[in-house]
Amino acid sequence: MINKKLFAIIIVSFLFLVIPLAYAPWFDLFESDCSNSIDDDFDGDTDCADSDCSGQIKGYVNDESLQEIEGARIRVLDASLNPVQVHYSNQSGLYASSILCGTYTVVTDFQDKIPLTEENVVVSPLGTMINNATLYAGNVCQDDCTLTGNNIIEAACQGINGCSFYDSTSAAVCDNAQPGWIKDYNATHFLQCAEGIPQNKTQVASAVSCSEENLIKVTKVVSYQGKLVKLVVVTCG
Amino acid sequence: MALLTSDRAIMILLAISVFVLLKTFLTIGEDKLQHDAVLLAERLTNISNAGSIAGYNGINIEKMKELRSHEYLELKERYGVTSDFCIFIEDDKGEVLRLDGFGVGIGSDKIAINGEPCD
Numbered sequence: 226m227i228n229k230k231l232f233a234i235i236i237v238s239f240l241f242l243v244i245p246l247a248y249a250p251w252f253d254l255f256e257s258d259c260s261n262s263i264d265d266d267f268d269g270d271t272d273c274a275d276s277d278c279s280g281q282i283k284g285y286v287n288d289e290s291l292q293e294i295e296g297a298r299i300r301v302l303d304a305s306l307n308p309v310q311v312h313y314s315n316q317s318g319l320y321a322s323s324i325l326c327g328t329y330t331v332v333t334d335f336q337d338k339i340p341l342t343e344e345n346v347v348v349s350p351l352g353t354m355i356n357n358a359t360l361y362a363g364n365v366c367q368d369d370c371t372l373t374g375n376n377i378i379e380a381a382c383q384g385i386n387g388c389s390f391y392d393s394t395s396a397a398v399c400d401n402a403q404p405g406w407i408k409d410y411n412a413t414h415f416l417q418c419a420e421g422i423p424q425n426k427t428q429v430a431s432a433v434s435c436s437e438e439n440l441i442k443v444t445k446v447v448s449y450q451g452k453l454v455k456l457v458v459v460t461c462g
Numbered sequence: 463m464a465l466l467t468s469d470r471a472i473m474i475l476l477a478i479s480v481f482v483l484l485k486t487f488l489t490i491g492e493d494k495l496q497h498d499a500v501l502l503a504e505r506l507t508n509i510s511n512a513g514s515i516a517g518y519n520g521i522n523i524e525k526m527k528e529l530r531s532h533e534y535l536e537l538k539e540r541y542g543v544t545s546d547f548c549i550f551i552e553d554d555k556g557e558v559l560r561l562d563g564f565g566v567g568i569g570s571d572k573i574a575i576n577g578e579p580c581d
Binding site: 405432433434435436437439440441442443444445447448449450451452453454455456457458459460461462 | 494495496498499500502503506507516519520521523543545546547548549550551552553554559569570572573574575576577580
């Protein structure tokens with residue numbers, strides 16, 4: 226008899242208390258196991274997809290002299306390298322955030338320092354992943370064959386990050402020049418640094434004539450595309 | 463005889479006057495050309511001038527293109543010169559540098575460089 230009563234109480238409790246609570250939008254039971262592939266709290270999210278299983282990612286960003294870097298950007302990317310979160314370090318170089326548990330790639334960068342990429346950063350359920358980053362100053366080749374932080378072409382950048390000189394002569398000619406400068410490729414050709422194709426020199430000897438009686442020629446030495454040239458002004462009348 | 467001498471003197475004086483006048487006009491014309499050439503060169507290369515084609519790294523190709531986009535008469539007005547002019551660039555060997563999309567120079571077709579009109 227008692228057992229029947231107890232059974233009835235349990236059934237009634239289940240029907241009127243547990244089930245409504247579980248499905249109530251304002252009441253989310255806890256995902257009790259974050260690795261059993263079961264949606265324990267019936268909220269539609271299973272295991273690491275459930276924020277109940279979120280962990281924390283945090284870390285300090287500093288430079289090679291261990292000085293904290295404020296304003297460093299920390300991008301957290303998912304397995305498809307899509308950005309999930311973006312953070313900026315504070316005055317102490319610290320960043321911290323709650324994040325769904327899982328495996329991420331973390332990219333940290335700041336101004337002209339060499340960006341740091343860390344793959345397979347695992348945030349465990351309810352765990353804290355400490356991901357410190359040290360950024361080093363350095364020059365990285367860019368696609369226009371210059372280094373980060375300056376506008377000088379480096380022949381050594383050939384083949385790096387999209388930098389592609391026409392050939393080794395072009396690389397040698399444009400070494401230490403600036404993008405856009407016109408340099409002599411050889412006696413008959415010139416090229417526009419850094420990645421231009423050598424072209425025939427189409428130069429005409431300057432023999433100036435005037436349809437009227439008098440002609441005055443004034444020249445000024447100026448810099449053009451990295452070379453000293455003469456700007457010539459001729460008046461005629 | 464005296465009359466003949468007087469006529470001769472007047473003729474000589476007249477010739478001298480004509481010569482002096484001609485010379486004066488010619489000199490004024492040359493001075494004007496010189497003045498305009500110097501003024502134009504200065505205005506083109508002085509960075510603080512609105513019509514300058516120079517930047518802090520030398521001649522600016524974008525400014526050259528902008529210059530090229532104007533009518534010749536507009537340019538004369540812009541730089542305050544009345545003489546016909548031609549602007550071009552020579553390299554260190556004295557050869558004309560042709561810029562991409564440009565003719566031999568920018569200016570009047572009354573001036574030719576190696577037989578090619580400067581326009």
